[in-house]
Amino acid sequence: MRRFLLLLLPLFLAGADTKLELPLREVANLQGVRGNMLLGYGLVVGLKGTGDTIQSKFTIQSLANLMARQGIAIPTTGVNVKNVASVMVTAELPAFARPGQRVDITVSSNGDAGSLAGGTLLMTPLQGPDGQVYVVGQGPILVGGFSVATAGASNSKNHPTAGRIPEGGLVEREVGGNFNDRKVLRYSLQEEDFTTAVRVVKAINTELPSASARALDSRTIEVPIPAEFQGRTVELVARLENLPIQLQSKARVVVNEKTGTVIMGADVKIGAVSIVQAGLSISVTSKSQVSQPAPLSKGKTTTTTTSAIKVEEEKPKAFTLEPGTTVGRLAEILNNVGVTPRDLVAILQAMKDAGALNAELRVL
Secondary structure, three states, rough: OOOOOOOOOOEEEEEEEEOOEEEEHHEEEOOOOOOOEEEEEEEOOOOOOOOOOOOHHHHHHHHHHHHHHOOOOOOOOOOOOOOOEEEEEEEEEEOOOOOEEEEEEEEEOOOOOOOOOOEEEEEEEEEEOOEEEEEEEEEEOOOOOEEEEOOOEEEEEEOOOOEEEEEEEEEEEOOOOOOHHHOOEEEEEOOOHHHHHHHHHHHHHHOOOOHOOOOOOOOOOEEOOOOHHHOOHHHHHHHOOEEEEOOOOOEEEEEEEOOHHHHHHHHOOOEEEEEEEOOOOEEEEEEEEEEOOOOOOOOOOEEEEEEEEEEEOOOOOEEEEEOOOOOHHHHHHHHHHOOOOHHEEEEEHHHOOOOOOEEEEEOO
């Protein structure tokens, strides 16, 4: 019988009094310091017969337009593009990227090409949401898979229609703005919590009383830049990002029904509850029988069907949990009675509805 695995967070194993502290940079993100998504459309050439077919009309048109810009006019009819594939090119422009720096780009087929292995991406401009070109990509594609086909058989591994070009993008334009000219810093907690927000404010004001940090809500902390750090915002951020922040642990149970994994935090409390689990199984089977008449008789061959119904009801599984039962004991009891991952989800949900599980329940 399939069993489930219960994982306890280190907080529980170390004891309820253990404090979990992380630096501010791992608890909150500084607003305005992020990457920007870029998108472009291009052509991959040099494929070994694995490119787009004539059904991909946009590939033929794109190739004709490219050749026209090179001074060569070709018709769009009767062109075989099996060594060419149209692709979408994506990249992320890092924060504070400057012209001349290189970034990785991802190339994905948007036609009916069989594989991009061995292909080379032609010069492709990558645009931001504002329509401006920030990166130009070009280079040979690295594909982490293959696709082989022959008469009546084929084999493939991973996704040969997508690949990457390490450092294949050249930054041509930077995102405007001077970080040191900021007058206010704003931090966004990765997980909203009023207690954690207050602790972050306290830690910042203890480190820099002149900062006058304050919490705008359960996720956002505002830090006016003190006079001594005007024009030196980078130094201020470097000083603040290493401040230790004590996290507010949450009572939470996460269940992955597919893998049978259960994770419970340290603050999960189990109250008094009685659980009864039983299963009813009903199966109906049919069996056909052929009746053959005797030789030289005038009888006819007939077919009859007989049905059988079998009902099985499992013996109810009952157990009682007393107040203060540990999650380890709960796991041991549920495993002993043969609870499946699917039944476990139903049991935990019923325990929460009954008020015996004082924790947030998440089912993946």
